[in-house]
Amino acid sequence: MTLLVLGVSHRSAPLAVLDRLALTQDAADRLAADATAHDAIAEAIVVTTCNRVEVYADVARFHPAVTELGDLLVKATGAQRATLLEHSYLHFDSAAVAHLFAVAAGLDSMVVGEAQILGQVRAALVRGQDHGTAGRALNRVVQRALRAGKRVHTETGIDRSGQSVVSVALDSAAAHVGDLARRRVLVVGAGSMGSLAASLLAGRGGCDLVVANRTRSAGEHIAAGVPGGRAVGLADLPAELAQADVAVFCTGAQDLVLDADALTRARGGRRDPLVVLDLALPHDTDPAIAELPGVTRVDLAWLARHPAAAASEADVAEARRLVADEVAAHLADLAGQQVEPTLVSLRAHAGSVIDDEMARLRLRLASADDATMAEVERGMRRAFARLLHNPTVRMKQLAAEPGGDRYAAALSALFDLDPALPASVLDPTADLDPQQGPR
16 A cells, blocks of 8 residues: 545644634545545545544555545535645655554554543544545555554553543643532533543542533533543523532634623623633534633634653653654555565475475386375475575565565576466465474
């Protein structure tokens, strides 16, 4: 496969631009489906989170694929082409693999080391598989990236400081209003971010939790995870805002959910502290609400600058080393797979030599019994297996080096191989491990 990624993230664009480029999940699925309809793009998935929109694709031709993906992003987001060109990035082949692995490990996140991105990348792959836009090629590289991400979180200390965006946001709220277990927290939105907020609140000892959502049943499912939690519809939002100490907004809506006038009416004359955590992209709340008496607004831009979002240099360095090792191993595997047709052809060639020689021996040794001839054939096949073992291993190693394809070409020329021909096997009943005897 040849992996390509075209994307926009908090590293390449201000959040105001990301607001305009945000995609709903349905829009992301349509983008992937439209991409794979093009003959230059075999597979595609879209990773869309609160701070990135990225298309990963297995492509046959670079330039047509890039043009098509750019056109589709413009169409899906409604952004100006000039805006997309200014703020997007493009990675190809090994650079795309390295980027995906870094993303899955949380090394490219707004809060470095956060683990939520693992689930988001996995969800993008699953949706691609469900909709038929992701196949074997993307499954292989994404699964390897997820493995790298898991290793980063289990084998390095990045989790000591690499918290999720939601966790950092809740910490900032607690700094303003005190222990959240003693406060009323309103979560607006029942998606993955809202669910994570409720889970983190439960882990902190619970709180007086209210989940407001358009579909009340989805809110009830989340609220059930916190003792005493309850759910309401969006029509009850003003009444709940009047009582809340902290309000977490994460609806995924394309328009404002709360403006300054609506919050003023909801709070009446109340001046007690209210912390609004706007974790949505595009944002759910009007920045002007921060000017209201007693109201503190925290958004993704603020979180990106918060000291708690910075993992230690030592932890990040160790995580990057691990990811680099995983990337190198994956690329080596891919290189080995690319020379496999040549190696299979070599084994098939060896098999045909043995077949010809055995046919000649059976004519010359007509008096030999079947058991004797079978033992002769097994010995010949073991000898060939031992002769081919080291060249096979070495060829796969060399394939991972720059210009490694030349070794496969040389092998084909030396033995007059045709890797495109169907392969035969030496002997499906024989043990070809040169370190062992016959079965």
